[in-house]
Amino acid sequence: MVEQLNSIPTNSIKQKAKSLGFDLAAITSTEPLDTAHIENFKNWLAGGFNGEMSWLEKNIEKRFSPALLMPQAESIICTAINYKPLRNISAIASYALYQDYHTFIKQKLSELADFIKKEVSKELKFKICVDSVPLAERALAERAGLGFIGKNHILTNPQLGSFLLLGELITNLPLKPDEPLEQKDYCKNCNKCFDACPTGAIAANQPFDANKCVSYLTIEHKGRIAKKLRPKINCIFGCDKCITACPYNAQAPVCRNRDFKFSAERQKLTAEQILKLSEKDFDALFVNSAVHRTGLRQLKRNALIFVKNKT
Ligand code: B12
Ligand code: SF4
Ligand code: SF4
Known part of the structure; x- marks a missing residue:
């Protein structure tokens, strides 16, 4: 298995992701997230902190066990694009001043999948996730090492900050997972x-x-x-x-x-x-x-x- 994992050139996939305009790309497995995450999420729903977003109450198992989202799912390519605007002067949130990020990121992830199919494995099966798929995107991005989750609940990269939008490619390829960032208190005493x-x-x-x-x-x-x-x-x-x-x-x-x-x-x-x-x-x-x-x-x-x- 280790041999099989190492035989797939993840570097070329990450380089291609960068050339397609992603600022960050890293890999995590489709292993379920730890139970602390699931408990935290269930308690959050039980407390009514989701407001009227009742759709968050559906597909809880899938949200934390990405393998359930696609047959033979083995690994997830987690990506992020930096959308920090030159000036933050509008009463409309910055992300909404750009073209719709869902379609943009989906298109780029589909180009990445085309590359992988052509250059890495013809056997590629994949599922693209941006926002609407029941998937704990921030927790998975954190596990892949893209950043840490700050006190504001936003996935933050120590160098790129937190104007980051996330997207994932779930694949059937056994890619070598990346490590999370060093475990430390990134927020310290800041509030x-x-x-x-x-x-x-x-x-x-x-x-x-x-x-x-x-x-x-x-x-x-x-x-x-x-x-x-x-x-x-x-x-x-x-x-x-x-x-x-x-x-x-x-x-x-x-x-x-x-x-x-x-x-x-x-x-x-x-x-x-x-x-x-x-x-x-x-x-x-x-x-x-x-x-x-x-x-x-x-x-x-x-x-x-x-x-x-x-x-
Ligand atoms: C529902 C939703 C919202 C809701 C609820 C936000 C929220 N904090 O949950 C609303 C409409 C309010 C919202 C607002 C925004 N959102 Co939104 N949203 C989502 C969505 C669809 C689901 C998030 C979710 O599951 N929330 C439920 C809570 C419980 O989960 P969570 O806070 O992420 O917590 C997880 C971890 O932090 C961890 N955790 C947290 N606390 C603890 C404690 C312990 C002990 C443990 C073990 C774990 C743990 O476990 C939790 C479960 O995994 C995601 C896309 C996706 N599919 O993931 C986008 C997403 C989170 N949103 C995004 C964005 C950009 C925003 C806004 C910035 C938009 C804006 N400018 O207005 C704001 C930011 C608000 C904020 N501070 O979070 C981005 C965030 C990117 C990033 N860098 O983090 C996402 C990932 C979309 C994307 N594809 O890029 N959003
Ligand atoms: S949590 Fe963040 S996005 Fe929500 S009201 Fe507070 S500052 Fe605004
Ligand atoms: S506590 Fe400070 S460093 Fe941490 S997320 Fe909030 S503002 Fe950023």
């Missing part, structure tokens, strides 16, 4: 993300509370936003506060991926302009963006609260 969080969705010794998270409220939560939370909504779509506050992002490089299209037009858009958008304008501005799925009605709901809070 900057807790201080920056407007609602207390993240705080010391408490699980992540989606019910209070501005990202959840502005993107996932349908209907009215509770009156007591409204004065704290200082973003229109998503929220970058706990990422921007993190010292690991201070010196981190900005996104260098020219293929990952950034929209300066979306970045300049004000809440007042959003309130005046027609469905046609909205489609034109947000086509191929993560904002499109949320819809104009909800975007206007958020913009209205944002404007009220400014005045």
Whole structure:
């Protein structure tokens, strides 16, 4: 088995991933995550910290045992792209100022699979995962050594920071797994993300509370936003506060991926302009963006609260 593992050139796969524009690529096995993760997740759901995201209650076994997601799954190629913008000046979360990362990363992972099939093994079987597949992406990326999970719950790379989007290729190839980063307290005494969080969705010794998270409220939560939370909504779509506050992002490089299209037009858009958008304008501005799925009605709901809070 060891011989078989070593015979597959993982370096060429990682190099190809880099040439396709991924900033990080590393391998982990399809072994289940340890029981502490599963218990943590089940307790999180039992506490109702997932808000209305009931879809997180389904496929729990698959989320932590990636081998169940594909027959003969043997290894996972975990990737990340750096999306740190040049300036973080918008009330729309930075990731949503780019083209839709789901389609972008899926396309790149499919190109990586084509390369592996051609250059490494014709027998390749694979499954592409970006966000929507029930998979504990951060925990797996951590196990592959892409970074550590910070107190803000974000996968952070000590050199590249945490403006990172994740994607995975589950394969039937027995690739040699990489090691996690050295086990140490990367956050130390820092609490900057807790201080920056407007609602207390993240705080010391408490699980992540989606019910209070501005990202959840502005993107996932349908209907009215509770009156007591409204004065704290200082973003229109998503929220970058706990990422921007993190010292690991201070010196981190900005996104260098020219293929990952950034929209300066979306970045300049004000809440007042959003309130005046027609469905046609909205489609034109947000086509191929993560904002499109949320819809104009909800975007206007958020913009209205944002404007009220400014005045
Ligand atoms: C649901 C979801 C959300 C929800 C809930 C967020 C949350 N923290 O869970 C909402 C809508 C709020 C959200 C917001 C955001 N999200 Co989101 N989201 C997801 C999704 C689909 C599932 C995450 C999940 O399972 N959450 C459940 C909780 C319990 O899991 P967790 O916090 O990840 O905790 C795990 C580990 O940290 C660990 N763990 C945590 N605590 C402890 C304690 C112990 C003792 C142990 C053993 C383990 C442990 O175990 C847990 C289970 O694996 C993932 C994609 C995916 N399939 O993974 C993207 C994902 C996490 N989101 C992402 C992003 C970019 C964001 C935002 C930054 C977007 C924005 N700017 O608005 C914010 C950040 C909010 C934040 N601080 O987390 C990226 C994160 C990339 C990264 N570098 O980490 C992901 C991975 C999508 C992607 N493919 O890139 N998101
Ligand atoms: S995304 Fe915003 S509201 Fe949610 S935990 Fe981070 S800082 Fe708090
Ligand atoms: S802001 Fe500080 S505590 Fe929060 S994730 Fe970054 S280093 Fe850790």
